[in-house]
Amino acid sequence: MPPAGLDNLKHIVVLMMENRSFDHMLGGLMKQYPRINGLTGNESNPDMNGTMVKVQPNAKFQGQLDHDPDHHFPGVDLQIFGGTPPGPGRVANMQGFIKSYATQGTSLNASHAIMSYFPPKSLPVLTTLATEFAVFNGWFSSIPGPTICNRAFAHYGTSFGNVDMNLFYIQDPIQSIYERMVNGGHTAKIYYYDQQSSTMEIVNLLKNQPQIFGSYSQFVADCNGNTLPEYSFIEPCYNDHPGPGGGQILASDQHPDHNVQEGERFIANTYNAIRTNERLWETTAMLIVYDEHGGIYDHVVPPACQPDGYSATADKTGTGEAFNFDRLGIRVPAILVSPYVPRGTVIPGTEDPNGLIFEHACIPGTVTDFFLKNYDQRTVREKNSRNFLTPLTDTLRPDDDCWVFDL
Amino acid sequence: MLKKYKLMMKVPKTPKNAYDHGRFISSLIEHQIKHFSEIERSLLKPGETLTDYTKIKTELQASKYLKHMTALAHERGGRAKGAVVAPEKTSSATNAAVSKSKTKKGKRKSR
Numbered sequence: 001m002p003p004a005g006l007d008n009l010k011h012i013v014v015l016m017m018e019n020r021s022f023d024h025m026l027g028g029l030m031k032q033y034p035r036i037n038g039l040t041g042n043e044s045n046p047d048m049n050g051t052m053v054k055v056q057p058n059a060k061f062q063g064q065l066d067h068d069p070d071h072h073f074p075g076v077d078l079q080i081f082g083g084t085p086p087g088p089g090r091v092a093n094m095q096g097f098i099k100s101y102a103t104q105g106t107s108l109n110a111s112h113a114i115m116s117y118f119p120p121k122s123l124p125v126l127t128t129l130a131t132e133f134a135v136f137n138g139w140f141s142s143i144p145g146p147t148i149c150n151r152a153f154a155h156y157g158t159s160f161g162n163v164d165m166n167l168f169y170i171q172d173p174i175q176s177i178y179e180r181m182v183n184g185g186h187t188a189k190i191y192y193y194d195q196q197s198s199t200m201e202i203v204n205l206l207k208n209q210p211q212i213f214g215s216y217s218q219f220v221a222d223c224n225g226n227t228l229p230e231y232s233f234i235e236p237c238y239n240d241h242p243g244p245g246g247g248q249i250l251a252s253d254q255h256p257d258h259n260v261q262e263g264e265r266f267i268a269n270t271y272n273a274i275r276t277n278e279r280l281w282e283t284t285a286m287l288i289v290y291d292e293h294g295g296i297y298d299h300v301v302p303p304a305c306q307p308d309g310y311s312a313t314a315d316k317t318g319t320g321e322a323f324n325f326d327r328l329g330i331r332v333p334a335i336l337v338s339p340y341v342p343r344g345t346v347i348p349g350t351e352d353p354n355g356l357i358f359e360h361a362c363i364p365g366t367v368t369d370f371f372l373k374n375y376d377q378r379t380v381r382e383k384n385s386r387n388f389l390t391p392l393t394d395t396l397r398p399d400d401d402c403w404v405f406d407l
Numbered sequence: 408m409l410k411k412y413k414l415m416m417k418v419p420k421t422p423k424n425a426y427d428h429g430r431f432i433s434s435l436i437e438h439q440i441k442h443f444s445e446i447e448r449s450l451l452k453p454g455e456t457l458t459d460y461t462k463i464k465t466e467l468q469a470s471k472y473l474k475h476m477t478a479l480a481h482e483r484g485g486r487a488k489g490a491v492v493a494p495e496k497t498s499s500a501t502n503a504a505v506s507k508s509k510t511k512k513g514k515r516k517s518r
Binding site for chain 1: 412413414415416417418419420421422423425427428430432433434435436441442443445446449450467469470471473474476477478480481483484
């Protein structure tokens, strides 16, 4: 018998934010919650003068990372391996973050900002959800590279061999999770914020399958009207633009240098849309996850992973070495929310010999396994990915045991 | 209006000065626009000209182009067959969405 949390589950919602590492957003929680694999305060990186610079709880909502930190494949390679060029036997040490940021023309002092993290009280929404529900110590971006290829894993379980920002070409027989769901008689939707922000990397899907897209206001209406699809993927607002009636819409994706507080409000609003509908709340699991680390420091060495059968050539990676999709990218925040998740759940990662490793292929993997059961037309990597719904238990927490955000 | 809940947490408001639609676009938005440009190319009707996306510099300009293209993809999408074709080198005109935008505040810092 599956636990009641899974038995009653009717909706899975994934909210994917932009470009922040685990330690940057949640690392400060370890002092109060020792099972969360965050920062001791002694982690450091050398700067361009060779001075060791420790992590500092002085991250700012905006204006500190206005040079967008490098998160393309060669930059991330430098961050992970500290500048040791590709070759046999090199060891990942997470010592190249400041070096990487300094190569972008930042001043010596400004390059230290890449080691900044938020004190937990600065991020009341994210840290509350992390400590009230389940936080994953070992959720990694799928590729040590940028947004587009990483988000591809969330939609297709693969990036079709891409490690960059280029438009990718879908290769038969692999379908997006949305197409799989709809073709299997289920319901699924991608909710982009609005047309001015639109969708990020799946424009091909927008062109060919426009019926599976909706706006964020439609998501809120679907929550209120009990018409939410079985699977929903939410995209935050990616740019600042005028709103209706002379208003201002702020980017809520938290991509540097967009305001992190606005992202907090967006996460809270999305959570509230589910939380304040009792029927929906009791039948929904919501995953909040970041696409990649955005060039910002994290102390955990990314582990090896199941290759997905693709390879990126040395000229594509920019490092002089081919990439066989056999190791993961840098760790990102990931939180599972459901009233069936006990308060304070921590899913151990690489710090625990019995820890569990998650990455974005787990998203279509879990959704497919849950709704479609046996479905073969996907990569081996996705098929073998871990199910992120395992924290759901038999016990429904009482309504007055779970927070609501006042916006 | 929220009903009364036992556990309510106030979320701080974002400062108004956080808004800057003149901010120069990041590498992320730049690539988003490039992808939409490929869609635009595939949806063009005879006589229509392709937007010169290289003239899009700010988030406001990007938002106007994305709105136009998203609406177009919804309107004409689903009828086109197959995947987006690989890009070709063509010259192109700038559409109104771009030419009407202004870049007062932006400084290019993003990669």
